[in-house]
Amino acid sequence: MKRLAIGCVVLGMATAIAVSSCKPKVSNTNMDDAEHQAVRQIERNAEAIDKLNQQYPAMPDAKIVENGGENSALYAELKAKYKSQLTQLKQEVEATGAKFVVILVTMEVGSGTTNSTRFGHPFIISACRELGIEYYDYSNDIARQDKAVITLAPKDGHWSRKGAEYFAGLLKPILLKYKDHKCTITYKDSDRPETFGDLPPNDDEILDGGKDITYHVQANAQGLRMNHPVTFPKTKFRTLILGGSYMYSPFLDNNYISTVLLETMIPNSEILNAGMINGTVDDYLSLWREKARFSEPDLVIMHTNGSDITDLYFSNRNHLARSHKPYPPTETERKFYDATFNHEKYK
Amino acid sequence: MLFNTGAFAFFACVMLLAFWASAKWAALRNTVLVLGSGYFYYCFRHALPIYLAVVISLGYLGAHLVSRQSNKKSAKAVLATFITLIGAGLAYTKYSGLIFGNIPGLEQWQASALSIVAPIGISYFTFSSIGYITDVYRGKTAAETNLLTYAAYISYFPHILSGPIPSSAEILPQFKAPVRPDRAKIERSLGEIAWGLFKKMVVADNMYLTVNYCFQHYTDLNGSSLFLGVTSFSLYLYADFSGYSDIAMGVSRLMGIELARNFKTPFFSRNPAEFWRRWHTSLRRWMLDYIYLPMGGNQNDKLQYILLILLIFSFSGLWHGANYTFICWGLLNGLYFIPYILTGTLTRYRQPPSPGKLLPTGKEFFQMLLTFNLVTITRVFFRSPDIHVVRDFFATMCSRTLFEAPSLIVLRNMAWCIPVLALEWVQREQAWFMDYNRFVKWLKPVMHIAIIAAIALLYKKQNLSEYYYFKF
Known part of the structure; x- marks a missing residue:
């Protein structure tokens, strides 16, 4: 009897420990050279990012357009970077035969508009026009809505359930417009990566974003925030959504997010939600290249807003970028950083 | 400074070192404890130690005045006065919303309307202080002559935030007794x-x-x-x-x-009675000693006994929060006792x-x-x-x-x-x-x-x- 009791105790603890150690681990054994090189590269990148983050810990965001304003050399540099990445993304998406569309969504409307949006918004529109990208600017429509209804204000500014319904209604005409558009490229199963999005595959957990608003986030096997796996060959019109937190939709269960609602609104379509928190065009481009393009979407919708430009600043990237590659500062960025955060050093 | 943080681990190590360095001298040891506990409490909100100091002073003074009364009646009057004074802070910060919030025209007198927030752990040290004065009144504990010892007992950082609610007869003497490390x-x-x-x-x-x-x-x-x-x-x-x-x-x-x-x-x-003997035992013991037993406990007839149980649990509900939901919670727990009492199956x-x-x-x-x-x-x-x-x-x-x-x-x-x-x-x-x-x-x-x-x-x-x- 005693032995049985001991066994139960030890087994309980061992089970708990075993559960935690089930996560995949990188082992040095059974790893070929290429894998080993890749792991080394990841380690080197992590070290470089750590070093840069220690050297440049601050993330200036809105300060970029406050100190020096819209016409500063730094902002011009970031706008050029944004435009260049947008161009690349458009070209690479269109090379697959998919339609590329940009949507501008921000809750910063009226008196609450920051300089990032005030200056960034018109720039994005002009860039889209210049590049021949079809864009949909929803800011005026959003401005007319009651924020207390469409967002979780005052606790949080992201979509409420009503807001997600409203947003799905905004996106629906775009999907209907391109429902007959077809991607012309197909990939071999062996070429496809295991995931198309960045969420942990089959993630199923409760989160609250530290705001005491709990929500149930579920990812499919391919790391996308949706309720079913992406299969091949595809049988439905496939839309890929690249975007930030308004697309990821924190604080809403999967069944209430706009992309899942859209799938029920347009039965013959599937929406691949690759939304990510803190995303910007640089992240969408790298996600597209690395994983998302292999999902063979017919339509790619990129969500953006003015702050995506300032988010391209090197220290923001080093803290938040999905690529986990180091972003050393350009001369202009470094000067701005020193002038803003290291006054003494700068003098 | 939550208990499961590195900050608390560091604080606890420093306190242990300081405590054992001063362990030979009770006065010095208690000074370390009072200062350390004050700092610990200060970390939650800077003004909190002031409120705590007021409660400590009232408890100390109240116990002395109670012990000096020559007759029971005046001692009781002093006891009632100090319990009211010490309990007033708790009652106001926790229950003014429930009382004034439901009386039209008096809403502005709620603690929340005046931006007064209940000090963290207020119930625990208020109950400790009330228990101590009552013990002195009953002759279970002698009034502590040393303010420092008493302050160390009430403000003691391991229990100040979430208990257990210390019993003065058991815990207070430990602050005076010699201590030795024991493996x-x-x-x-x-x-x-x-x-x-x-x-x-x-x-x-x-x-x-x-x-x-x-x-x-x-x-x-x-x-x-x-x-x-x-x-x-x-x-x-x-x-x-x-x-x-x-x-x-x-x-x-x-x-x-x-x-x-x-x-x-x-x-x-x-059974529910056993559950409450095993759950949050220090609160149960406090209510047993200072409410239940003085009111007759299970020596009452069945109806009075049931009413007393319901009263105790309603009080417990109120202690948990100034909301009708907590009173209902308490009452429901009390109601569970009735079938057991009526059928005589409330086995101890x-x-x-x-x-x-x-x-x-x-x-x-x-x-x-x-x-x-x-x-x-x-x-x-x-x-x-x-x-x-x-x-x-x-x-x-x-x-x-x-x-x-x-x-x-x-x-x-x-x-x-x-x-x-x-x-x-x-x-x-x-x-x-x-x-x-x-x-x-x-x-x-x-x-x-x-x-x-x-x-x-x-x-x-x-x-x-x-x-x-x-x-x-």
């Missing part, structure tokens, strides 16, 4: 701290979000998920509160001061179930399951923000959806508490949870290592949730 005590303390951290950081913190989710999304979930949600809440609450108490007890014993054990495997109780168990056996008998298992579920059902009142939520929660829980498959994430969440329940069942007869000497010698170090490894590997890595009981 066995240190070993036991470290085991208690590790087990407390495991319950708090691994079990409670990992269960927290899903429990919250069930109560925030009760309109989206089916009856079986809500039932599991409230069961999870019951288990979460135990892991959180008892984990905190274990850490407090362990840290205190490292300084040679024994605090009362606050939880005695309550989920293995066979002297031993845990099935002593010396691995498994309980069928009858005991049924009794434990019934008691657990009775208590768990009341937690709906305890956790819900208002009575409408309670109504809707019960409506769904008692609907046909109770027999549907539950949400998997809610079901899975319950697995966190299996190790706690399993280990506590095995150790239910031991006075000290980590006492495995009756098995084999190597088991104790193995258990210590396993618990520490489990904390390191499984602790919840997101935001630290506030201890649920801080707000009381």
Whole structure:
């Protein structure tokens, strides 16, 4: 009897420990050279990012357009970077035969508009026009809505359930417009990566974003925030959504997010939600290249807003970028950083 | 400075060093404790130590005045005055909303309207102070002549935030007695701290979000998920509160001061009375000593006895919060006693179930399951923000959806508490949870290592949730 009791105790603890150690681990054994090189590269990148983050810990965001304003050399540099990445993304998406569309969504409307949006918004529109990208600017429509209804204000500014319904209604005409558009490229199963999005595959957990608003986030096997796996060959019109937190939709269960609602609104379509928190065009481009393009979407919708430009600043990237590659500062960025955060050093 | 943070670990180490460096001299030792506890309390909000100092002064003065009265009547008057003065702060900060908030024209007198926030842990040190003066009045404790000793006792940082509520007769003398390091005590303390951290950081913190989710999304979930949600809440609450108490007890014993054990495997109780003898025992004891027994206890006739039980539980509900939901929670717990009292089956168990056996008998298992579920059902009142939520929660829980498959994430969440329940069942007869000497010698170090490894590997890595009981 005693032995049985001991066994139960030890087994309980061992089970708990075993559960935690089930996560995949990188082992040095059974790893070929290429894998080993890749792991080394990841380690080197992590070290470089750590070093840069220690050297440049601050993330200036809105300060970029406050100190020096819209016409500063730094902002011009970031706008050029944004435009260049947008161009690349458009070209690479269109090379697959998919339609590329940009949507501008921000809750910063009226008196609450920051300089990032005030200056960034018109720039994005002009860039889209210049590049021949079809864009949909929803800011005026959003401005007319009651924020207390469409967002979780005052606790949080992201979509409420009503807001997600409203947003799905905004996106629906775009999907209907391109429902007959077809991607012309197909990939071999062996070429496809295991995931198309960045969420942990089959993630199923409760989160609250530290705001005491709990929500149930579920990812499919391919790391996308949706309720079913992406299969091949595809049988439905496939839309890929690249975007930030308004697309990821924190604080809403999967069944209430706009992309899942859209799938029920347009039965013959599937929406691949690759939304990510803190995303910007640089992240969408790298996600597209690395994983998302292999999902063979017919339509790619990129969500953006003015702050995506300032988010391209090197220290923001080093803290938040999905690529986990180091972003050393350009001369202009470094000067701005020193002038803003290291006054003494700068003098 | 929560107990499961590096800041507290550092603070506790500094306090231990300072305490043992000054251990030979009681006055110096208590000075260290008062300053340290003051700093600990100051870290939560800077103005808090001032309020605490006022309560300490009132308790000290009140006890002296009570002890100096030559006749019982005047002593009683002084006692009543000081209990009112000490209790006024607690009553106002916690209950002004319930009272003034419901009287038109007086809303502006609520503490919240005046931006007055109840000091953290106010109930614990207020109850300690009231208990102490009452003990002096009853002659159970002599009025403490040394203000420093008394201040160290009330402000003592391991118990100031969430108890246990110390008994003056047991705890106060320890602040005057000589202390010596004791290897066995240190070993036991470290085991208690590790087990407390495991319950708090691994079990409670990992269960927290899903429990919250069930109560925030009760309109989206089916009856079986809500039932599991409230069961999870019951288990979460135990892991959180008892984990905190274990850490407090362990840290205190490292300084040679024994605090009362606050939880005695309550989920293995066979009736509600046994449950409440095992759950938050220091509060139960306080209410027993200062409300229940003075009012006659079970010496009353059956009707008076039942009314007294209902009164005690209503008071307990009010202590937990100034909301009708808490009063309902208390009343429902009191109502559970009635069938047992009327049928004379309110057995006072002297031993845990099935002593010396691995498994309980069928009858005991049924009794434990019934008691657990009775208590768990009341937690709906305890956790819900208002009575409408309670109504809707019960409506769904008692609907046909109770027999549907539950949400998997809610079901899975319950697995966190299996190790706690399993280990506590095995150790239910031991006075000290980590006492495995009756098995084999190597088991104790193995258990210590396993618990520490489990904390390191499984602790919840997101935001630290506030201890649920801080707000009381």
